[in-house]
Amino acid sequence: MINPHRVAELLSNLVSERLSLHDHDTADSTRDEEVAKHLYDHVESILESTHYSFETEHTIDFNDNSNTKQFEVEKINNDDEQFEEASMKVDEDQQHNLFHQFSIPYMKKAVDFYDAVNAKTGKKQHSWKSFQHRFQMVKNRKYIERFHKYLESGGTKQQKLDEIDQYTYEKFVKTRAEFLFVHDIHLKRWALQKAREINDNTFKASNNWVLQFKRRHALCSRKVTKLITQREVLDADTIDNSANNFISKIKNLLPHYRQSNVLNTDQSGLEIEMVGNRTLSFKGEKATFGKVRSVYNTSHSYTVQLIISLMGQPIGTCYLCLKEKNDYMSDNIKKNLFQASNVTVTCSKSGKLSSSLVEYGIQNVLEPTVGNEKVLLLLDSWGGQTDEQLYSKMKHLRLEIIPKKTTAMI
Known part of the structure; x- marks a missing residue:
């Protein structure tokens, strides 16, 4: 255990023995106080530490307006x-x-x-x-x-590679933010552009570099699931504002409704036979075929519509629209059709819901479920279901339409 008072006493003795008082100014100065304060800080730091060591090459430098600077x-x-x-x-x-x-x-x-x-x-x-x-x-x-x-x-070579990598990635992020198509050739072009800019004539943007670049940044080739126009890109800010305003509006309404009475419903189109659109096959073949039982059944086959509450629970029955080429179900089909108490069935020629079938679903699914309850219903902007007259019998229902192209953002 270190005794700070003993350390101070020994330091005072060393100064008295080795330094002559006549060689130094005896007047008080702020530098004396500054040095003393630094020495105290070091002693205090040693006392509070569990381990310490001394490095003889380290010195204490002071910045002031004295002649020390000029001497240095x-x-x-x-x-x-x-x-x-x-x-x-x-x-x-x-x-x-x-x-x-x-x-x-x-x-x-x-x-x-x-x-x-x-x-x-x-x-x-x-x-x-x-x-x-x-x-x-x-x-x-x-x-x-x-x-x-x-x-x-x-x-250095590595620093140049890092600059090329960063520049290429920033270009990629900016391009994809504008929803433009990007391929390997674009990565190579951006990388070579940056390499020439920083005078790196050895960089080649090889296929292996492109492969490693995509691995580093978790990039891969993906199928484009939706095509959009320049107008939609330019309207992005307007769409964002519409989504944010709608969310704020709904948040203000929520305290006035029970969670079980805040409802949302939407349609999902399904196929009887679902297949992928990719397969491994031979390089260079002129046409790639895929076998299914019925091409007719791979298109839109039937529609399912559920009502979900804010609590995440399904409300009422499932509304199912089957696909019938005659636009109606024959007596034979009705006779052999499986009957489920939690499913309301209808049909159409296309398997999709029309305005009249939406009205049928409201009367046979939504109205019996809601009754006279105070309900907040959120719907997307599809025109076949946004007419407020369709919901006129439900006196305590409030209808709110989600702005166009914001459904995925809500």
């Missing part, structure tokens, strides 16, 4: 001459690996500080000790030489 400037050249050449002997492999830790901005900042010249004296403004105090990662003057070399050439 005059001593810079002497300090440089006394630099030990032995300290420059660093393992080249180790030094090469260390340079990967330095960014180009860091190198530039270090070089500018090292090369700074005092305008009055024409000599270097900072000593090597001052430089190391500020840039502690730079252990050797050979680093400065390397920094100059790398900055002149635009950086």
